Amino acid sequence: xxxxxxxxxxxxxxxxxxxxxxxxxxxxxxxxxxxxxxxxxxxxxxxxxxxxxxxxxxxxxxxxxxxxxxxxxxxxxxxxxxxxxxxxxxxxxxxxxxxxxxxxxxxxxxxxxxxxxxxxxxxxxxxxxxxxxxxxxxxxxxxxxxxxxxxxxxxxxxxxxxxxxxxxxxxxxxxxxxxxxxxxxxxxxxxxxxxxxxxxxxxxxxxxxxxxxxxxxxxxxxxxxxxxxxxxxxxxxxxxxxxxxxxxxxxxxxxxxxxxxxxxxxxxxxxxxxxxxxxxxxxxxxxxxxxxxxx
Amino acid sequence: xxxxxxxxxxxxxxxxxxxxxxxxxxxxxxxxxxxxxxxxxxxxxxxxxxxxxxxxxxxxxxxxxxxxxxxxxxxxxxxxxxxxxxxxxxxxxxxxxxxxxxxxxxxxxxxxxxxxxxxxxxxxxxxxxxxxxxxxxxxxxxxxxxxxxxxxxxxxxxxxxxxxxxxxxxxxxxxxxxxxxxxxxxxxxxxxxxxxxxxxxxxxxxxxxxxxxxxxxxxxxxxxxxxxxxxxxxxxxxxxxxxxxxxxxxxxxxxxxxxxxxxxxxxxxxxxxxxxxxxxxxxxxxxxxxxxxxx
Numbered sequence: 001x002x003x004x005x006x007x008x009x010x011x012x013x014x015x016x017x018x019x020x021x022x023x024x025x026x027x028x029x030x031x032x033x034x035x036x037x038x039x040x041x042x043x044x045x046x047x048x049x050x051x052x053x054x055x056x057x058x059x060x061x062x063x064x065x066x067x068x069x070x071x072x073x074x075x076x077x078x079x080x081x082x083x084x085x086x087x088x089x090x091x092x093x094x095x096x097x098x099x100x101x102x103x104x105x106x107x108x109x110x111x112x113x114x115x116x117x118x119x120x121x122x123x124x125x126x127x128x129x130x131x132x133x134x135x136x137x138x139x140x141x142x143x144x145x146x147x148x149x150x151x152x153x154x155x156x157x158x159x160x161x162x163x164x165x166x167x168x169x170x171x172x173x174x175x176x177x178x179x180x181x182x183x184x185x186x187x188x189x190x191x192x193x194x195x196x197x198x199x200x201x202x203x204x205x206x207x208x209x210x211x212x213x214x215x216x217x218x219x220x221x222x223x224x225x226x227x228x229x230x231x232x233x234x235x236x237x238x239x240x241x242x243x244x245x246x247x248x249x250x251x252x253x254x255x256x257x258x259x260x261x262x263x264x265x266x267x268x269x270x271x272x273x274x275x276x277x278x279x280x281x282x283x284x285x286x287x288x289x290x291x292x293x294x295x
Numbered sequence: 296x297x298x299x300x301x302x303x304x305x306x307x308x309x310x311x312x313x314x315x316x317x318x319x320x321x322x323x324x325x326x327x328x329x330x331x332x333x334x335x336x337x338x339x340x341x342x343x344x345x346x347x348x349x350x351x352x353x354x355x356x357x358x359x360x361x362x363x364x365x366x367x368x369x370x371x372x373x374x375x376x377x378x379x380x381x382x383x384x385x386x387x388x389x390x391x392x393x394x395x396x397x398x399x400x401x402x403x404x405x406x407x408x409x410x411x412x413x414x415x416x417x418x419x420x421x422x423x424x425x426x427x428x429x430x431x432x433x434x435x436x437x438x439x440x441x442x443x444x445x446x447x448x449x450x451x452x453x454x455x456x457x458x459x460x461x462x463x464x465x466x467x468x469x470x471x472x473x474x475x476x477x478x479x480x481x482x483x484x485x486x487x488x489x490x491x492x493x494x495x496x497x498x499x500x501x502x503x504x505x506x507x508x509x510x511x512x513x514x515x516x517x518x519x520x521x522x523x524x525x526x527x528x529x530x531x532x533x534x535x536x537x538x539x540x541x542x543x544x545x546x547x548x549x550x551x552x553x554x555x556x557x558x559x560x561x562x563x564x565x566x567x568x569x570x571x572x573x574x575x576x577x578x579x580x581x582x583x584x585x586x587x588x589x590x
Binding site for chain 2: 057088089090092093094097098101102105106109110112113116117120134135136137138139140141142143144145147148149150151152153154155156158159160162163166167194197200201204205206212213215216217219220256257258260261264265267268269271272273275276277278281285
């Protein structure tokens with residue numbers, strides 16, 4: 001009994017530092033990497049950190065290769081990098097929209113292209129995407145470039161999921177609602193480069209609108225909304241046995257409707273795959289069935 | 296009676312060539328512009344063409360300025376540019392995803408930034424977005440970078456709609472399903488730059504999958520699916536009086552579920568705006584109410 005508990009605990013930490021690796025990767029800041037190292041030392045846990053700049057394919061490749069070289073395998077990839085902007089859509093330059101797509105979406109493509117060959121080789125793995133409730137649920141104004149990028153990320157996750165199941169790779173999409181505190185997501189939000197255009201909105205019928213939107217958020221995000229619930233949800237998914245993990249997990253204290261919409265969209269998408277005879281890609285193929293097919 | 300009919304016909308053509316303008320813009324190919332000119336000449340209609348490269352802000356600015364200089368106003372903007380790619384998601388480079396976001400999404404931002412100042416000045420206008428059923432409905436595999444871009448475009452359209460209503464600008468999102476013929480959309484689809492990675496999918500458990508997906512499309516797109524129905528739907532929207540135009544119009548012969556999902560998502564999004572006290576941005580403000588507010 002004690003041995004089992006001990007094993008479970010070790011398993012937990014084994015996953016925990018793997019999650020933390022990727023969590024730190026996503027931050028792509030040396031200070032965060034140092035913070036992680038200090039946390040591990042102070043708390044005496046086996047948490048290993050590594051620097052990975054999601055804006056650079058070379059950095060993603062090098063970090064993933066180092067992990068594989070040291071551990072001979074890779075269990076979980078978590079796409080968590082994200083950056084937000086706030087202001088009238090028209091006042092953002094196309095270049096700003098492009099940069100935001102890079103941080104929120106191309107980042108996942110770089111890490112996938114670095115990590116998936118190993119997961120495919122293993123014929124086993126888990127990819128977790130930290131999406132956003134905005135891609136299906138409520139979309140308050142003045143967040144257009146960010147919502148566009150997150151909707152793109154969610155769409156990418158949905159299709160990737162089906163292209164990885166036959167390799168024995170499972171996908172879970174984590175859907176956090178608005179958490180206005182507990183992270184730097186809102187505090188570090190970018191602003192429109194075209195100040196003159198933004199000023200036209202403020203001088204026109206959208207006077208005071210930015211404040212109205214922020215007050216709106218304040219009125220719907222519960223005071224006890226704790227962003228740590230997102231990390232807990234990820235841990236729970238990782239601890240769930242292969243083949244039993246949920247396709248989506250919503251953590252949305254504001255209940256903006258994403259849970260309702262995704263239930264419908266995931267359903268009609270599964271229905272379409274069945275209609276066109278590709279239902280098998282809905283569930284990750286276990287190694288045993290792969291061996292049976294090969295026999 | 297005859298006068299009314301004559302007027303309606305003229306109105307029809309007035310809108311028709313305005314739509315065609317933007318339709319041609321979207322194509323951004325000189326040959327298409329020439330084709331339009333020839334069509335106008337051969338059919339004796341007042342259809343005026345102009346070259347506009349949606350990949351260039353300077354080109355978008357110049358074309359829109361020329362139209363405004365010649366007509367003193369701008370009635371309708373139609374975002375129709377689109378390009379598709381086909382293959383395993385992992386085999387596309389981040390640069391390819393970026394290019395696809397540029398053609399499908401940044402294109403609309405460039406045209407918006409060129410055209411919206413005029414529509415806002417008029418306190419009247421219509422923006423039509425040609426989205427994709429994939430952003431809410433069925434998403435067959437091997438189309439990930441395209442679906443990601445179109446989901447981004449749809450999200451941008453949804454938020455822009457709310458940031459334009461107080462300026463008296465109306466939005467309609469056109470949602471075509473899969474039309475595998477009648478356009479060059481499928482015929483001209485791009486392919487993954489990383490051929491070696493694509494070959495791994497073909498040599499592995501996804502052997503023959505590209506053909507399976509295409510056969511799947513063939514099995515669900517009705518033989519009589521006519522893409523001209525999309526143009527007809529746009530004409531109908533333009534001909535509808537201001538304030539009465541639908542927020543979305545679905546033209547989806549395959550019935551991939553987008554109509555069901557969007558009904559729910561548009562509903563929860565409207566609900567959120569009501570919850571945070573911003574319900575007024577759901578409907579375009581008419582000029583009369585603007586004058587009343589100013590009085």
